[in-house]
Amino acid sequence: MSARRDTEPDTRVPWPLAVPAVLAVLFLLLPLSGLLLRTPWTELPQLLAEPAALQALRLSLITATAATALSLFLGVPLAWVLARSRRPGISLLRAFVTLPLVLPPVVGGVALLMAFGRRGIFGQYIYEYTGFSLPFTVWAVIIAETFVAMPFLVVTVEGALRSADRGLEEAAATLGSGPFATFRRVTLPLIWPSLIAGSVLTWARALGEFGATATFAGSFPGTTQTMPIYIYETMQSEPDAAIALSLVLLVVSVTVLALLRDRWLNSGTRL
Amino acid sequence: MRKIALIAASALALAACGGGSADDPEAGSGDSLSGEITVFAAASLTESFGNLGKAFEAENPGTTVTLSFGPSSGLAEQINSGAPADVFASASTKNMDQVVESGSAADPVTFANNTMEIAVPADNPAKITSLEDLAKKDVKVVLCAEDVPCGVSAREVFKNAGIDVTPVSNEVDVKSTLSKITLGEADAGLVYVTDVKSAGEEVSGVEIPADVNASTAYPIATLEESKNADLAKAFVDYVLSDAGAAELETAGFAKP
Structure with a gap:
């Protein structure tokens, strides 16, 4: 005992915490190992080379990337407003716009239908004047994914903006830089790591989106049938194919996590 | 809502009428039935089985029928993966056959056509x-x-x-x-x-x-894994009874 430095805290884990902690680890990892054990490894290449599977994967990659781009375009300015504005009601606004974080995605899908469907409160006018209706189109998939995933970006970027060094922004302003130029040249580079982390998180959430997409966009190969929907439908007829595709999404998730871990560590030490 | 209540009421009335008939096998054994069963049924049976479940519970106090509706193909897959169900009512013989082939059910009976x-x-x-x-x-x-x-x-x-x-x-x-x-x-x-x-x-x-x-033909069968086989059997018999047939006919199903 005396050998230990007095600055080091006791790191032994008391058993009332250790036992549930081990159970928690098992609980989280057993299903994943089940997936790995049940994966038909020998047939894997041919299951993944299935044109329908590739089509779903391609659609998922495209729509998740588009949803992330849309989230960046709309979400970063929103995050800036939430972090910098002193107007009353901002915290209420924040609560509303981050609601999709906790809202069940299928409810989001129903809400999107009520708003932007052909008979929706806004959608009916779009349909009336342009003859275009969103449901069953690839745009509906992108909108559903953006609705569910954008709050992840907003929350991440807002946090970074709040903890960013305001002194640099003020210095830029005193040197004659306008507010937007300051945002572009000073603020954005400052929050760069969080912007990347938020984008990756948003992309991953969009890639996994199921409920809102199935409800709002439907399911048709090549147009609206994304990977999660394809997995769900394949599970009913060919479980092996569904397991193989689940594995692909698992690998993607692990990769995302690995990427984020680096970013978070870096940004953590920098801020 | 009122419409559903009306259908339920008429089903109850029909069930009461059919109670004494010869081909209503569970009518006499009502006292021995208790507990609960889970019925996996095709999505197209949502209204008719909803009513049948309530009528069955009313006729057999102390029993609970939990209904789970979904695509027959998905339900068959769940049953074969060990989902705890007692009765399966499928919207196609193909999906019922998948369950029978895996040994999860035996001797399905067709109860309706659509x-x-x-x-x-x-x-x-x-x-x-x-x-x-x-x-x-x-x-x-x-x-x-x-x-x-x-x-x-x-x-x-x-x-x-x-x-x-x-x-x-x-x-x-x-x-x-x-x-x-x-x-x-x-x-x-x-x-x-x-x-x-x-x-x-x-x-x-x-x-x-x-x-x-x-x-498409609708077969029904009790499942081998059922923990309440008597009640499961009674429910299947009820669906096949005159009262069951009347409810299905009201919903627009054709006789098998």
Whole structure:
């Protein structure tokens, strides 16, 4: 005992915490190992080379990337407003716009239908004047994914903006830089790591989106049938194919996590 | 809601009438039945089995029938993966056969038949009057997914009629297909005649000529893994009884 430095805290884990902690680890990892054990490894290449599977994967990659781009375009300015504005009601606004974080995605899908469907409160006018209706189109998939995933970006970027060094922004302003130029040249580079982390998180959430997409966009190969929907439908007829595709999404998730871990560590030490 | 209550009430009345008849086997053994069962039933049975479940519970106090509805293909897969169910009512013999082949059920009995109908929103925005209208390019048609019984039947109808229809969406089951029409998002869809009936005023039906229409048989069976085999058997008998047949007929099903 005396050998230990007095600055080091006791790191032994008391058993009332250790036992549930081990159970928690098992609980989280057993299903994943089940997936790995049940994966038909020998047939894997041919299951993944299935044109329908590739089509779903391609659609998922495209729509998740588009949803992330849309989230960046709309979400970063929103995050800036939430972090910098002193107007009353901002915290209420924040609560509303981050609601999709906790809202069940299928409810989001129903809400999107009520708003932007052909008979929706806004959608009916779009349909009336342009003859275009969103449901069953690839745009509906992108909108559903953006609705569910954008709050992840907003929350991440807002946090970074709040903890960013305001002194640099003020210095830029005193040197004659306008507010937007300051945002572009000073603020954005400052929050760069969080912007990347938020984008990756948003992309991953969009890639996994199921409920809102199935409800709002439907399911048709090549147009609206994304990977999660394809997995769900394949599970009913060919479980092996569904397991193989689940594995692909698992690998993607692990990769995302690995990427984020680096970013978070870096940004953590920098801020 | 009032309509459902009325149907339930009439089912109860019918059940009471049929109580004493010879082919109502569980009528005399009501006192020995207790506990609960879970019934996995095709989505198209949502209303009729909902009513049958309530009527069965009312006739056998102390019993609880929990109903789980979904696409027959998905339910069959769940049963074969060990889902704790006592009775399976499928919208196709194919999905029942999958369960029988895996040893999860034996000796299914067909209790009803169903045929397809075109469902359109009440105001029929695309002016659908025949099957051929569905092949038009700007008509938004929704179908059940290809592996789901209603999706199999829908494609059979198109094949019989020799028309080529590209849907805008393949929905997970017949009820989600129907909801896209009730909401007016799609112009038309192929669902069962019973679904058009259950949707009430929100949708109207366009009949499919009998010579090209497809029908599907509904088999029911108790499951081997059932922890309450007596109650499961009693429920199946009830579905097959006169009272059950009357309820199914009210819903628009054809006799097997």
